[in-house]
Amino acid sequence: MAHVSLNNISHAYNANTDSETQVLTDISLDIPHGSAHALLGASGTGKTTLLKIISGLLIPTEGDLLVDGRRVNTDSPRERNIAQVFQFPVLYEHISVFENLAFPLRNRKVPLTEIHTRVKQTAELLEIDNLLSGKTTGLSIFDKQKVSLGRALVRNDVSAILLDEPLTAVEPSAKWRLRQKLKELQQELSLTMIYVTHDQLEAMTFAEQISVMHEGRIIQTASPRELVEKPQHEHVGFFIGMPGMNFLPTDSTACLSPPKGATKAGFRPDQAFVSTKQGHNSLQVAVIDQQALSTHLGESWGLLTCKYQDIEIRTRQHLNLNVGSTAWLHIDNPHFFRNGWRMTGQAEVTQGNA
Amino acid sequence: MRKRINNRAWLMVLPVLFLVAMSAVIPLMTVVNYSVQDIFDDNNRVYVGLEWFIQIIRDPELHAALWRQILFSANVLAIEIPLGILIAKAMPRRGSVATGLLIFFAIPLLIPWNVVGTIWQIFARPDIGMAGMSLTSLGLDYNYTANPVDAWFTLVAMDVWHWTSLVVLLVFSGLRAIPEAYYEAAQIDGANRWQMFRHIELPRLKTVLGIAVLLRLMDSLMIYTEPFVLTGGGPGNSTTFLSQYLTRMAVGQFDLGPAAAFSLVYFIMILTLCWLFYSLISPAEEQTER
Numbered sequence: 001m002a003h004v005s006l007n008n009i010s011h012a013y014n015a016n017t018d019s020e021t022q023v024l025t026d027i028s029l030d031i032p033h034g035s036a037h038a039l040l041g042a043s044g045t046g047k048t049t050l051l052k053i054i055s056g057l058l059i060p061t062e063g064d065l066l067v068d069g070r071r072v073n074t075d076s077p078r079e080r081n082i083a084q085v086f087q088f089p090v091l092y093e094h095i096s097v098f099e100n101l102a103f104p105l106r107n108r109k110v111p112l113t114e115i116h117t118r119v120k121q122t123a124e125l126l127e128i129d130n131l132l133s134g135k136t137t138g139l140s141i142f143d144k145q146k147v148s149l150g151r152a153l154v155r156n157d158v159s160a161i162l163l164d165e166p167l168t169a170v171e172p173s174a175k176w177r178l179r180q181k182l183k184e185l186q187q188e189l190s191l192t193m194i195y196v197t198h199d200q201l202e203a204m205t206f207a208e209q210i211s212v213m214h215e216g217r218i219i220q221t222a223s224p225r226e227l228v229e230k231p232q233h234e235h236v237g238f239f240i241g242m243p244g245m246n247f248l249p250t251d252s253t254a255c256l257s258p259p260k261g262a263t264k265a266g267f268r269p270d271q272a273f274v275s276t277k278q279g280h281n282s283l284q285v286a287v288i289d290q291q292a293l294s295t296h297l298g299e300s301w302g303l304l305t306c307k308y309q310d311i312e313i314r315t316r317q318h319l320n321l322n323v324g325s326t327a328w329l330h331i332d333n334p335h336f337f338r339n340g341w342r343m344t345g346q347a348e349v350t351q352g353n354a
Numbered sequence: 355m356r357k358r359i360n361n362r363a364w365l366m367v368l369p370v371l372f373l374v375a376m377s378a379v380i381p382l383m384t385v386v387n388y389s390v391q392d393i394f395d396d397n398n399r400v401y402v403g404l405e406w407f408i409q410i411i412r413d414p415e416l417h418a419a420l421w422r423q424i425l426f427s428a429n430v431l432a433i434e435i436p437l438g439i440l441i442a443k444a445m446p447r448r449g450s451v452a453t454g455l456l457i458f459f460a461i462p463l464l465i466p467w468n469v470v471g472t473i474w475q476i477f478a479r480p481d482i483g484m485a486g487m488s489l490t491s492l493g494l495d496y497n498y499t500a501n502p503v504d505a506w507f508t509l510v511a512m513d514v515w516h517w518t519s520l521v522v523l524l525v526f527s528g529l530r531a532i533p534e535a536y537y538e539a540a541q542i543d544g545a546n547r548w549q550m551f552r553h554i555e556l557p558r559l560k561t562v563l564g565i566a567v568l569l570r571l572m573d574s575l576m577i578y579t580e581p582f583v584l585t586g587g588g589p590g591n592s593t594t595f596l597s598q599y600l601t602r603m604a605v606g607q608f609d610l611g612p613a614a615a616f617s618l619v620y621f622i623m624i625l626t627l628c629w630l631f632y633s634l635i636s637p638a639e640e641q642t643e644r
Contacts, residue, residue: 057538078544090539094557103553107544151543 002068002159002192004031004054009063011049023049025216027063031160031209034190036183038203041213042239047196050213051162054194056080067159078107083152084162088169089144091136097123098132101150108155122154125185142174146181153185160192167202179206200240212236228268234340237266243303246272246313250336255281262336262343269316272331274306276321282328283308290319388614406615416616418591419599426595427574430513434570435563437514438521442529443551445522456526459519467516471583474512478584498585502592505585509593512580517573521566528562529555564635568628575624596620 011024023046031037039047052058053065056077064071072080083104092100101119110118123129126146131139136147145166152161163182167175183206186193197203203210204224211221212235220232231237237245245266250258256265274285285306293302300319305312308329321327336343389406393399410416441459446452462470480486480497489496498508532554540550578597581587587594587602594602600620604613 052538055538055542057541077538077541082542084539084542086535086539088535090533090535092553092557094560095553103545104543107546107549148539151539 003033003066004160004192004194005029005064005066005069006050006054007064007066009050009053009060009065011046011053011058011060011062015061023216024053024060027218029211029218029221031192031194034192035209036186036193036195036207038195038197038207038210039213040197040200040203040210040239042198045213046216047198047213048164051084051164051194051196054160055082055084055162081155081157081159082162083155083158083160084164085145085148085152085166087165089141089148091144091147093135093137095135096133097128097136097139097147100136100147101132101154104151104155118154118156122150125153126150126181140174141170142178145170145178149182149185153189160194163193163195165197166195167197167199182206200242212239214239230342231266231335232342234264234266234337234342237268237335237342241268243269243314245335246311246315247337248308248311248313248334252309253283255283256331256334257281258336259343261338263339264337265331265334266337266342267331267334269303269314271333272313272315272329273317274304274315274321274327274329276325276327278328279330282330285313285327285329287321287323287325287327288312290321290323292319385614385617388610389618392611402611406611407619410612410616410619413612415591416596416599419594419596422593423575423595426509426513426577427571429510430517430574431567431570433510433514434518434521435567438518438566439525439559439563441518441522442525443555445526447530452526456523459522462516462519463523465516467579468583470512470516471580474508474515474580475584478508500589502589505589505593509581509584512584513574513577516580517570520569524562524566525559528559532558561635564631568631568635571631572624572628575627 006027006029009024009027010022012020012022014020027050029037039050041047049058053060056072056075056079059074065073067080067082092103095103098119101122102115105115105118119132120129123132126149128143128146128150131143131147136144139147149161149166152158166182167178170178179202182193182195185191186206195203195206197206204227208223209221210224210227211218212227212233213219214233214235220227220236222230222232227236227240231240231245234245234247238247245268247264247266248256250256250262250265253265258265274287278284285308287304287306289305290300291303291305292300295301296318301317302319304315304317304319304321306315306327306329307313313329315329390401390403391399392402392405445455465473477483478486478498480490486496486498495501496504498504536554536558537550540554545553576597577595578601581593581595582598585593587598597620600613600616603609603616
C-alpha cells in the first residue's frame, strides 16, 4: 500500500486541437497510506477521468501524480501496481473463477505455488472459495463483483485499489453487504482505497475523507461530518444532506444581518424551524407541504416545505402547522456565501455567539 | 374442461404449406423420385432401388472431386478467417476512416459471382491481365489455364479477395461490441496485446466467428459459379469441385438417376456438417449475453 498524491492535475481531451475539452482543472489531493477516500459528485464531473489518471489509463495534460513520492505520470498501468474495480463486473468469462483471480499474477510471472496460496487466501477473504472451480457466467452480480475485487486483492504489492461506482450494478439487497465487505477489508488490510460514487450515503459510510467534485474541480475535501457542518461551497451544501441546504439571497433577508459582500445565506433543514409565533429575526412564509417521517411523543415529525417569496424552503421539525397557513421561519446561525464560496471568518464568529 | 376444437385454424397454415411445398418439398421429392429409377423415356422407367447411390458412392471421380472440395474449403477458411480478424483489428474503432474502409471492404461482396469470375479470368491472364503479366514479368512461369497449381492458386486468391470482407465486417462488428472497460481492466491486470486478444477479444468473438466460419464453410462447399467462369474445372479435372461434377453429370451427360442420388448425398452432407457446426457454436451464444 502506498501514499498517493495528486499535484495540480489538469486534463483536457483532444488537447491542443479545436475540439479541446477541459474535464479536470487543478486537482490536488493527498491520500495517505491505508485510508479510504471517496470522490463524490454528479455524473459528468470528471470523477471517472480522475480515476483513469490515477490508474494510468490516461496521462494528465498537466500536473504530477506521485505514488510514495515517486512521479508516475507516464508509467503504464502495469508498472503502477494500481488495481481497479469497475461499475459492472469485468470478468474473463471463458475461464474459471480461480483463473480469473490468478490472471494478474500469471501476467506478472508469479511462481505457481505462490499463485495457488494467494488465490486461496483471497477467495477465503471474500468468501468465494466455494466458487473457485466454477465458471463466472452463472454467478450473481454480487459474487461477480467480489471476483473482480479479488483480482485487485490478490496482488499483494498493489499500491491502491480504485473503485468506480462498484455497487451500481449489484442487486439492491446485496448492496449493503458488499459495502460492508469493502469497508471491512479496507480496515483489516489497511488498504488505500479510492471510491468514486454519486451517492452521498455510500461515500459517507465508506470514506474517512470525501472530495466533492463539481465541474472538473474539487470544491472541498473533508470528513463527512465537516461536509455537513462546514460546506465550503454552495454546491457542497446543496449536494450533501437529504434534503440539501436551503439558500436565500441576502438582499431579501436583511434581518439575518449578513456580513458585507455576502450574496446568499444557507441553512440546513435542521438549522431552521417554522412556527406560528413571530420571532426576532423571522421571515413570513407560506406552509405548502408537510411530509411525516416519524412520530415522537405522539407528535409527527418530518419535513416541512414552505415558500418565502418564490423560494421553496424545507425544514426538519415537528409538524403542527396547517398546509396553506401563513407562519414564521426562524433561522439559526446561517452560513453566508459570497460567489458560491462560504465566508469562513464570519461563520466562526456567529457560531461562537450561539 | 373440454375445449371445442376448431379445425378451421388449419386453413391459416395453408399458404405456408403451399409455399414450402412448392419451394422445397416437391422439388426435393422429384429428385428423390429420379434417384431410385432408371428412366429411358416417358413410358419406360425401371425401379432400381439404391443402385444409383451405390454407384456414385463408389465413383472414383466423385471421390477426387470431394477431396478437392475439402482441400479448397480448408484452404480458404484457413486464410480468410485469420486474415479477416487481422484486418478488422487493424482498423480504427470508429471515425470516418473506419466508415470509409467498411464501404471499401463491402465492394467485393456486392459484385455478382459470375462477374467476380470474369474479373479474375481477365485479371490473371498471363498475356493481358495485370496480375498474370506482373507474375510473368517477375520471371515466373505462370499460366492458370495450363498449370493446375497456378489454377488453384488463382482460385484461392479469387475466393480470398471475394469473401475475406465478410469476415472483416463480422469481426469488426463483434469487436465494436466489447465494452472499453474490458480493455482497461486487462491493462490494469498487466495483460499484453496477445493476452488481451486471447482472453477478451477471442472469447467475445466466439459467436461472430462461428457464424463467419459457418457461412464460409457452406458457401465454399457449394462453390460453382466462379470456378466455372475462371477455369471451367480445368486444366484437366484439377479444379472440378462437387457442384461442377454434379452439373456435368446432370446437364452435360444427362445421367439423371446418378445425378439425383448425388444431389441428395451432397445435400445431406452439407446439412449434416452445418447442423453439427451450428450445435457446436450455439451454447456459446447463450454465454455471451453481457
